[in-house]
Amino acid sequence: MRLRFNGRLKSFFHQNKWFNMEESWLNSSMSILVVDDDPGIVDILVDFLRELDYRVECASNGVEALALLAVKDFDLMLTDINMPVMGGMELIKRTKAQEKCPVIIVITAYSSVQSAVESVKFGVYDYIAKPFNLENVSNVVERALEKQFLQHENVNLKEMMALYRASESISSQFGLDQVVKVLFDSAASFTKADFMALYLDDARNGEKADFKLWQRQLFCWLPKTERYLLSFLPKKLSSAFAEKYFTNYSSKLFKVDDPLVSSIFKGLQKPAHFSSMMAFSLKERNRLVGVLILVSFNREVIFSDKLRRSFYMLVSKAAAAIENTYLYDNLQRQYVETVESFALALEAKDSYTHGHSHQVSLYASLIARHLKFTADELAALQQAAILHDIGKIGISETILNFPRKLTESEFSQVREHPCKGRDILAPISSLTTVAAVVYHHHEHWDGKGYPDGLKGQAIPLMACVVGIADAFDAMTSQRPYRAPATLEMAFAELQKEAGRQFDPDLVKLFISQKGEIERLMASRLENDTSLLRRKTDQRLASQLQLRLAREAVA
Amino acid sequence: MKVTIKLFASFRQGRFIVKECEYEGKISILQVLHEFAIPLVGVGVLLCNGRHVDFDCELVEDDVCSIFPKVGGG
Numbered sequence: 001m002r003l004r005f006n007g008r009l010k011s012f013f014h015q016n017k018w019f020n021m022e023e024s025w026l027n028s029s030m031s032i033l034v035v036d037d038d039p040g041i042v043d044i045l046v047d048f049l050r051e052l053d054y055r056v057e058c059a060s061n062g063v064e065a066l067a068l069l070a071v072k073d074f075d076l077m078l079t080d081i082n083m084p085v086m087g088g089m090e091l092i093k094r095t096k097a098q099e100k101c102p103v104i105i106v107i108t109a110y111s112s113v114q115s116a117v118e119s120v121k122f123g124v125y126d127y128i129a130k131p132f133n134l135e136n137v138s139n140v141v142e143r144a145l146e147k148q149f150l151q152h153e154n155v156n157l158k159e160m161m162a163l164y165r166a167s168e169s170i171s172s173q174f175g176l177d178q179v180v181k182v183l184f185d186s187a188a189s190f191t192k193a194d195f196m197a198l199y200l201d202d203a204r205n206g207e208k209a210d211f212k213l214w215q216r217q218l219f220c221w222l223p224k225t226e227r228y229l230l231s232f233l234p235k236k237l238s239s240a241f242a243e244k245y246f247t248n249y250s251s252k253l254f255k256v257d258d259p260l261v262s263s264i265f266k267g268l269q270k271p272a273h274f275s276s277m278m279a280f281s282l283k284e285r286n287r288l289v290g291v292l293i294l295v296s297f298n299r300e301v302i303f304s305d306k307l308r309r310s311f312y313m314l315v316s317k318a319a320a321a322i323e324n325t326y327l328y329d330n331l332q333r334q335y336v337e338t339v340e341s342f343a344l345a346l347e348a349k350d351s352y353t354h355g356h357s358h359q360v361s362l363y364a365s366l367i368a369r370h371l372k373f374t375a376d377e378l379a380a381l382q383q384a385a386i387l388h389d390i391g392k393i394g395i396s397e398t399i400l401n402f403p404r405k406l407t408e409s410e411f412s413q414v415r416e417h418p419c420k421g422r423d424i425l426a427p428i429s430s431l432t433t434v435a436a437v438v439y440h441h442h443e444h445w446d447g448k449g450y451p452d453g454l455k456g457q458a459i460p461l462m463a464c465v466v467g468i469a470d471a472f473d474a475m476t477s478q479r480p481y482r483a484p485a486t487l488e489m490a491f492a493e494l495q496k497e498a499g500r501q502f503d504p505d506l507v508k509l510f511i512s513q514k515g516e517i518e519r520l521m522a523s524r525l526e527n528d529t530s531l532l533r534r535k536t537d538q539r540l541a542s543q544l545q546l547r548l549a550r551e552a553v554a
Numbered sequence: 555m556k557v558t559i560k561l562f563a564s565f566r567q568g569r570f571i572v573k574e575c576e577y578e579g580k581i582s583i584l585q586v587l588h589e590f591a592i593p594l595v596g597v598g599v600l601l602c603n604g605r606h607v608d609f610d611c612e613l614v615e616d617d618v619c620s621i622f623p624k625v626g627g628g
Binding site: 040041043044047048051052053131132133134135138 | 562624
C-alpha cells in the first residue's frame with residue numbers, strides 16, 4: 001500500500017517537472033511526530049513507521065512535542081490524550097493555532113474513546129484505539145498523509161493560480177507606471193514584504209547599462225527607533241549597489257546572517273526586526289532590464305526558497321512587460337522622428353517655408369491648450385500640424401517658389417496638396433486622424449474652402465485649429481512676393497475672416513493669447529536670422545573658393 | 555542467499571535486533587519464524603522491504619524482513 005502511494009508521488013514528479021521539486025514533503029519521505037508517555041508504544045510505533053520509510057521523531061509529552069514542532073515541519077502527528085506535563089487535548093489546540101499544522105491522529109485507550117471523539121471537533125483527522133493493531137495504524141497513517149498531500153497540492157495550485165492571474169494582469173498592463181504598480185501590489189500580497197525597491201536600466205542611454213531607482217515603497221509601520229531605515233536603506237541599496245551585487249544571478253534569497261546583509265548593516269545597529277531579503281534581476285531576451293529588491297522586517301515573515309521560485313515567475317513576466325513598454329516607446333520615438341524628417345524634406349524644397357511646420361504646430365498647441373484635448377489627441381494634432389503641407393511634395397518647386405501671384409491652372413495644382421497629403425499618409429494605419437486633418441485643413445467655415453467644401457461644425461475641429469495656425473504663420477512670414485505682416489495686421493485679418501474662413505470661437509481663443517504668440521514669433525525670428533547668417537556665410541565662402549580657383553588657373 | 559531479519563519490541567528479548575542470515579534455496583517467512591522460535595499467534599505485522607506481506611511470502615536475495623509482535627498498551 002505504501003508502495004502504491006510512493007508510486008503515485010513519483011508519477012506526479014515526472015508529470016510535473018515544472019513544479020517545486022525541492023518541496024520538503026515531496027523531496028523526501030514524509031515526516032511523522034509520535035507523542036506518547038509510554039516508551040514501549042513510542043518504540044514500536046517509531047520502529048514500525050521507520051520500517052515503512054517515514055522520517056519519524058518522538059516526544060513524551062505536549063511540551064516536548066511543541067518544542068519539536070517549533071523547529072521542524074511535520075506532515076503528521078500521532079498523539080496520546082493522557083500524558084503528564086501537557087496532555088493531548090491542549091497539544092492539539094495549540095498545534096491547530098499554528099500556521100503550518102500537521103494532520104493529527106489521536107491514539108487512545110478504550111477508556112477515553114469519548115475524549116478522542118471530542119478531539120475530532122478540534123480538527124483531528126482520525127483516532128486509533130489502544131490496544132492497536134499495526135496494520136490498522138499503517139492504514140490510518142497512509143490515509144491521513146494522502147489527505148495532507150492533497151491539501152498541500154490544493155494550496156500550491158491555488159497559489160500558482162493567483163500568481164498566474166497576477167502575471168497575466170502584468171502582461172496586459174500598458175505603460176511603465178501601470179506595470180510597476182501591479183508588480184508592487186502583487187509583491188505586497190504574495191510575499192508580505194515590507195520594503196521594495198525597483199531599479200531599472202534606463203534603456204534610452206545607449207549601450208551602457210544605467211541603473212536608476214525607479215520606485216520604492218515601505219508597506220509596514222516601523223517603531224520610531226527603526227524609522228531611520230527609511231532614510232538609510234535607499235542610500236545603502238543605491239543603484240550602484242544594486243548593479244554590483246544583484247545582477248549576477250536571476251534571483252537570490254538572503255538570510256539574516258548573509259555576509260552581504262551584514263555588509264549593508266555595517267557600522268549601523270542591525271534592526272531587531274530585519275528578517276530576510278530577496279533580490280531578483282529582471283531579464284528579457286538576455287538583456288538586464290532591472291533589479292527588484294524585497295525586504296521583510298517582520299520576524300514572522302521569512303521568505304522561503306519556494307516563494308522565491310514562484311515569485312520569480314511573476315518577476316520574469318514583469319521584465320517582459322517593462323521591456324515591451326521600452327520597445328513601444330522606442331517605436332513611438334522613431335515614428336515621430338520619421339514624421340519630422342518628412343516635414344524637413346518638404347521644407348528643404350522651399351527656403352521661405354523653413355520652420356513653417358514647426359511654427360504651425362506651436363500655434364496649434366497654443367489653441368489646443370484650451371480645448372481639453374487628451375494626450376493622444378494633442379499628439380495627433382501636433383503631428384498633423386507638422387505634416388499639414390506634406391502633399392506639396394507632389395507639386396513642382398517652380399510653382400511653390402514663384403515670385404508672383406499664381407495663374408488659375410497653377411493654383412488648381414496647389415489646391416490638390418491636401419488630397420495628395422492624405423494619399424501619402426493613408427498607408428500608415430496609426431495616422432488615420434492625422435490624415436483627415438491634413439485633408440481638411442483648407443476647409444472654410446462658410447463652406448467655400450477645399451477640397452470637400454465642408455461647412456461649420458462638419459469640419460474636424462483639429463483641421464480648424466491647424467487652418468488658423470497655418471494662415472497666421474503664412475501671413476507673418478516672408479514670402480517671395482510680399483513682406484511679412486505684423487502681429488496686429490494678422491490679427492485684424494483673422495478677425496475679418498472669423499465666421500467666413502475660420503471658426504470664430506477658435507479665432508477668439510487664439511487672439512486672447514497675444515503674449516504667448518509674440519514670444520513664439522520672436523524666437524522664430526531669432527532662428528531665421530541665425531539661419532540666414534549661416535546661409536550668407538556659406539554663399540560667401542563658396543564665392544571666395546570659386547574666385548581663388550579662377551585665380552589659380554589664371 | 556543472504557537476507558536480513560529485523561525483530562521488534564518483545565521479540566527482541568533473548569534473540570537479536572538485526573541479523574544477516576545465509577540460506578540455501580528458497581525460504582518462506584514461516585520457516586524463518588520457526589527457526590527463531592517465534593510463536594505465530596504473537597506476530598502482529600510482517601514487512602518485507604517495507605511492504606506488508608503474509609507468512610508464506612518467499613524471501614529472495616537481499617530482502618529485509620521485519621517482524622512485529624501484536625501490541626497492547628493503554
